[in-house]
Amino acid sequence: MSIQIAVSDALNRRVPRFEPQRYKAFQLAVADIAKGRAQGKKVHTSPASGRVYYELKRGDYSLYYSVDPRRPGSLVFEEFLSADEQDLIMDVFAEGHD
Numbered sequence: 001m002s003i004q005i006a007v008s009d010a011l012n013r014r015v016p017r018f019e020p021q022r023y024k025a026f027q028l029a030v031a032d033i034a035k036g037r038a039q040g041k042k043v044h045t046s047p048a049s050g051r052v053y054y055e056l057k058r059g060d061y062s063l064y065y066s067v068d069p070r071r072p073g074s075l076v077f078e079e080f081l082s083a084d085e086q087d088l089i090m091d092v093f094a095e096g097h098d
Helices: 009-017 020-034 083-092
Strands: 004-007 041-045 052-058 061-067 074-082
Touching: 004 009, 009 074, 020 052, 020 061, 020 074, 074 083
Parallel strands: 004 074
Antiparallel strands: 041 052, 052 061, 061 074
């Protein structure tokens, strides 16, 4: 089976600015997913596209990626966030009432 891997535009712009430790953690997490050595926890399914989003926690970071179940092998790395970045996003883009 062939596999198609993509990196989101937002993540692609940020990766070159990662400090060395974070970049290494990113590389290892991506390799684990791409080679099938790890699978993240399902966190969302898009009603519009049908893509299924997953979170893989690795040390101080979480790798978010998505797969289209109708097209096996379609893998998009969406984000690689620290806990502080995740908290900031949840505060800024909170959905509904707590």
